Amino acid sequence: MPDDARRSIPSLDRLLQASEARSLLESYPRHLVVDALRATLAEARAGTNGGLALLSDEHLVAQANDRLGSQMRPSLRPVINATGVILHTNLGRAPLSRAARQAMEAVAAGYSNLEYDLEAGERGSRHEHLTPLLQRLTGAEASLIVNNNASAVLLALAALAEMREVIISRSQLVEIGGGFRIPDVLRQSGTHLVEVGTTNRTYIGDYASAITDETRLLLRVHASNFQITGFVHETSLLEMVELAGTRGLRVVDDLGSGSLLATERYGLAHEPMVQECIGDGADLVCFSGDKLLGGPQAGIIVGKAAAVATLRSHPLTRAFRPDKTTLATLHATLTHYERQEADREIPVWRMIAETVGALEVRAAAILRAAPFDWLTVLPTAATVGGGSLPGETLPSYGLAIAPPPQTVQEIAARFRAGDPPIVARIADDRVVLDLRTVAPEEDASVIAALRGLGAQPGGIGRVP
């Protein structure tokens, strides 16, 4: 930078006195404004803030304002999921229903009877709030809620297997995602893993011949995120329960997603239902709160009273105990099932149940509102995700952007940089916005983002 340009950069004190800085000082505490202006001036002196034209008081204050804006913005924020993956773990899995959000607000705003028995006027248990509802919905005698399903499985094994042997089929030694591997969890629980059968075939006789004096339980893990087809045999839960009954062992079933609704009613393969597994006689069934249930992150354990009581008295239960807002949102979510309104009120089920015709109508309306020649309506295939229904798709509709001169990566990055950020899918060298996972209320933001893409200088297409 030439010396005279550098000399024209104002001092911090002068900039603080400038009329342009006044609104900044009204919006933020003085020490934050000083820091932001100082950093902006340092950039200006180093010549890294985009050139001489940007050295006026007005521009410098605007840069400090942007800096403060991004500094104060929470890192965790809402995004629009246009990937077509309904239970997207990286995007926070299940959105909550309106009733669940209201229930969270109600208990978060003040005190609650979280661990207080209002009738007796004495200490109560946080674990009792959901038991009657879960009994009615699943047929289980007892229940326990923990922070997520990974901790549910760890707790079940630690409490019921007591450092002894757990038998599991080789076909179920799975990695769930994010490096969460069932064999590692077994090891953490202090239990000894006994693998039986082969990758593709495990018979009840394999379990029976592996039982020793050290065996405490039989574990079934739902193969939630992959499929084995062809020459395959899985031992049924019922067979495992019968065998365990004759040998004085327990059966724990890790369902992963677990559903309370019959997925086949929505054109999908059958996902194991919690009430079926309880009906088959599993001692404990564990599943996630934020997968197909459509509620908050939680691990839900239902099953026989004696097994649940053993879990409740284990020290890990204290380490894994859920927060009051989790219990409140879970109760509201489960109530939708009891009222038989789950596929209207729970966002995950509303997305699964949405007709493909309705999605096509929305896609056409978006195209009419942003009629660029690089934009088309496209039939797509959405997935449930979140470790459920691998290989299954739901017919869907989206908007496809076929982009020269920019690359699909550049366009996807522009969508992510928007406010709100939009996370798209890239397929066949196109950027696709799948509408099955976009709430109808978000269509206006999608239209605005598309118009922004078209209107920007150096944008990808003509303004209509």
Ligand SMILES: *Cc1c(COP(=O)(O)O)cnc(C)c1O
């Ligand atoms: C997803 C999953 C888990 C872990 O559940 P989180 O709620 O994510 O902790 C455990 N087991 C199976 C089979 C799963 O699919």
